[in-house]
Amino acid sequence: MMLNSTRAAKVVVILALAGTISAVGETRQQLHFKVGRKPNISINNQYGAVSVKPGAKREVVVTAVLHSDKVEIDQSHRGNRVDIVSHLLAGADQSTGQVDYEVLVPADANVTLTSMTGPLHAEKLHGDVVMEGNTADVDVRDVSDAHVHVKTLNGPVTLTDIRDGHVEITSLGGDVVLTSVSGPLVEVNSSSGKIRYDGDFGDGGEYLLTSHTGDIQATAPSYASIDVTARSEQGQVENDFQLQPKHTSFPIKAGSAFAGTVGKAASSVRLFSFSGKIHLKKR
């Protein structure tokens, strides 16, 4: 029995050491910057997560976990602008060059996040949010009275509860999912990524969802007030709404295009795909 418990203890120690060894080389840094109103915060992190949330004070708190000594953090604080860059040293790769950031900012901060791998996350802000990533998963939630601009190559983009600002998304292959997104302008341009919209197309805005081969599915309530035009050059289109006809020079070809109005037609909705399917669903 004693031998077994000794052996068990040795296993525990070995496992614990393994855990520690995996953490060796990781360091944690915390940076604080005092800022004024509507500061500009920019974080450029090639590899690793960046998450931005609002803090209580007028300061920016950056907590970073560096995965090895092959990466360091360059920081710059000029006036109301804070720039953080993960600087890769010689020999760094995706694993050793990884830094994970958690950032607290004043809610009115304008935030720019850039990463190859991400993921990138921002929530509960009312300053402009700009995100750029290659394969980074982009997630923005609860942003109002501000612009949201996202560019990705293949990373999926998820926007939830975005109101009263301009939303512009360009994604080559990443799927784009918009839930409760409304404002004066909502524009999504995708190549092969699917576009999913679930909201009310509200605020008398302009909604423009365009793809090359990606399918477009838009779901709106029966009380939506929209002037809609949809067309797919080579794919099919489907519509659950009873549209009032409108005077238009737009060519309506059954099965590949439809146009009309619902309710008072307050918002303009344009759904265009080259060869993807388009479906306007009623919730």
Next chain:
Amino acid sequence: MTCEEFERVLPENEGGHTIEQKSHLNSCSPCSDLVADLNAISEQARFLRDTDTDEPNPRVWNSIRIALRQEGLIREPESAPFLVHSQPRRRRLVWLIPAGALILLMFGVVQYKRAPVQLAAQKPVLSSATSEIADASSLDDQQLLEVVSKHAPAMRASYAANLRDVNSYIRDAEESVKIDPNDEQAQKYLMDAYEQKSIVYEMAMDRSLP
């Protein structure tokens, strides 16, 4: 003169006050304080111009430069340093890599901005121009992939796939414009396709180069 009457005419009195208004000011401290405060605000506002120290992000100039090149408004010196503020390591590559994409973009922008009538007239030219540009584009895509392979080899396959997708988009969009040069949506597809290509190049340059 009452305070209400004075406040009503105050917006007009940039040059000074009438005798009646001056007399009211001398006897009414709230109105006198109001005028003093508004004057102080106006005077201090002039000094806000002295705080013109904020600078736009360097990307602003990069975007301007790309647009000017696309529109054929600038010609760059062949061997002289490219940009005052460019990173030296990129100098050799800047011309080479985006040149093809920019030619395509310029083509797309020019086509998009032309009136439908002009576009129809350009139809016969389109096919020969397209094939020349397609050749240039393919060469530049190869060069871009070589750069990516050198600096971020793990990303090469991903960029190759993105370039295939976006080139396919451009081809389909060009075909649509060829069929109906007056089709505004087809023109928009072409613009969107070119924009996506420029994003691939931009990201490859930004991410691949250390």
Next chain:
Amino acid sequence: MTDARKSQAQKISEVELIERAKQGDAEAFEALYHLHKRRVYSLCLRMTANTAAAEDLTQEAFLQLFRKIGTFRGESAFSTWLHRMAVNVVLMQLRKKGLPVVPLEDTIETEEEAPRKELGAPDPSLAGSIDRLQLQRAVEDLPPGYRSIFVLHDVEGYEHNEIAEIVGCSVGNSKSQLHKARLKLRELLKTSRAEKARKP
């Protein structure tokens, strides 16, 4: 070199840069951009109180300038020409967003935006106690329509007849809205001062 000579040398250099830019010289374009970028960007930032929008508008203003540089004949100072272009770009953007460039008389203000009538005991005067940073912050808090008119007149020095022409309103409207903008700023500055006084 004396200041006058420096200024003269700079002017000549700018003239040379403009001529070279007209010939498509990339370095000349860049030099002109760097010479004027702060002024244009600061104007856009003051009028929009938003850095992302200010950067977009700065880019657009310079692009428009460079597209039209061939038509510049030197009738006015280059910086004035550029400045005017930047103002037009900002105002066009505000119109596109559906924001009032200059509010119509008494129609668009919400209760929040309108300057409030003072009640209760009078506050001490602001004169002599306004600092630039406080004023800058207060301007950022102004509703967009008031902010435009205040920035154009009191900060940038445009006359009411110029503002009326640029913005497309009457001189009377311009004067009236400027007055309201100043009243609103007064209220914001007093509130800010009161809050500061309350802090330990």
